[in-house]
Amino acid sequence: AQSVTQLGSHVSVSEGALVLLRCNYSSSVPPYLFWYVQYPNQGLQLLLKYTSAATLVKGINGFEAEFKKSETSFHLTKPSAHMSDAAEYFCAVSEAGANSKLTFGKGITLSVRP
Amino acid sequence: KAGVTQTPRYLIKTRGQQVTLSCSPISGHRSVSWYQQTPGQGLQFLFEYFSETQRNKGNFPGRFSGRQFSNSRSEMNVSTLELGDSALYLCASSLGQVAGELFFGEGSRLTVL
Numbered sequence: 038a039q040s041v042t043q044l045g046s047h048v049s050v051s052e053g054a055l056v057l058l059r060c061n062y063s064s065s066v067p068p069y070l071f072w073y074v075q076y077p078n079q080g081l082q083l084l085l086k087y088t089s090a091a092t093l094v095k096g097i098n099g100f101e102a103e104f105k106k107s108e109t110s111f112h113l114t115k116p117s118a119h120m121s122d123a124a125e126y127f128c129a130v131s132e133a134g135a136n137s138k139l140t141f142g143k144g145i146t147l148s149v150r151p
Numbered sequence: 152k153a154g155v156t157q158t159p160r161y162l163i164k165t166r167g168q169q170v171t172l173s174c175s176p177i178s179g180h181r182s183v184s185w186y187q188q189t190p191g192q193g194l195q196f197l198f199e200y201f202s203e204t205q206r207n208k209g210n211f212p213g214r215f216s217g218r219q220f221s222n223s224r225s226e227m228n229v230s231t232l233e234l235g236d237s238a239l240y241l242c243a244s245s246l247g248q249v250a251g252e253l254f255f256g257e258g259s260r261l262t263v264l
Contacts, residue, residue, distance in 0.1 A: 038190075059162055067259065069250045069251050071251045073255075078257070079257055080155070080241055080243075080255030080256050080257045080258055081194075081241070081243075081253070081255040082255070083251075083253065084252075086250075086251055088250055088251075117211065119257060127194065129194075131250055131251050136182065136199075136200060136245065136247055136249070136250045137182055137184035137196075137199040137207065137245060137247070137251075137252065137253060138184070138207040138209070138244065138249070139194075139196060139253070140194050140196070141193055141194035141195075142193070143193045144193060145192075
């Protein structure tokens with residue numbers, strides 16, 4: 038069975054500061070990993086994905102994530118936070134072939150202070 | 152290009168009733184999946200339909216069912232509603248070929264009284 042752990046439910050940073058959202062996964066097979074963002078009263082939007090190609094993945098809005106197999110991690114980072122980044126962020130894992138069956142973490146709410 | 156459309160956006164039902172939610176995928180997308188989002192359990196996969204066939208199913212009771220039509224539109228039904236079914240139900244569409252690249256609708260928020 039696959040699982041995702043997102044430590045902490047809330048992260049607060051100042052505008053312009055580094056954003057680091059942590060994600061650890063458990064999978065018995067090589068995983069596909071994803072980060073999604075959800076703005077208030079909206080659905081989820083794909084930020085980036087890892088599907089066994091480059092371990093450093095760049096996504097939209099300046100976000101990137103690095104797949105580290107030895108640490109079973111896929112942390113999301115952004116060098117400089119913007120007020121518009123305030124949202125809930127979800128890490129997810131799937132098996133190759135199970136295209137739409139994602140296992141999500143509990144999510145992390147990111148707040149950005151002016 | 153129009154996004155994923157879900158109807159209704161909000162609805163209130165009472166225990167024991169049933170409900171049907173509708174999802175129109177992005178044009179050309181053949182896969183539709185459904186997720187339940189609650190504060191306690193987070194996002195949980197319900198099922199996926201691809202070309203009118205259920206391709207994957209999550210761990211939900213048989214009261215939760217779905218179907219997909221030839222135009223890829225999908226419906227999900229919940230019978231004999233329970234208080235715990237109160238949730239945001241999210242539909243996502245995809246081409247069905249690229250793992251995890253889902254396009255989500257804004258959801259249908261169901262409140263069961």
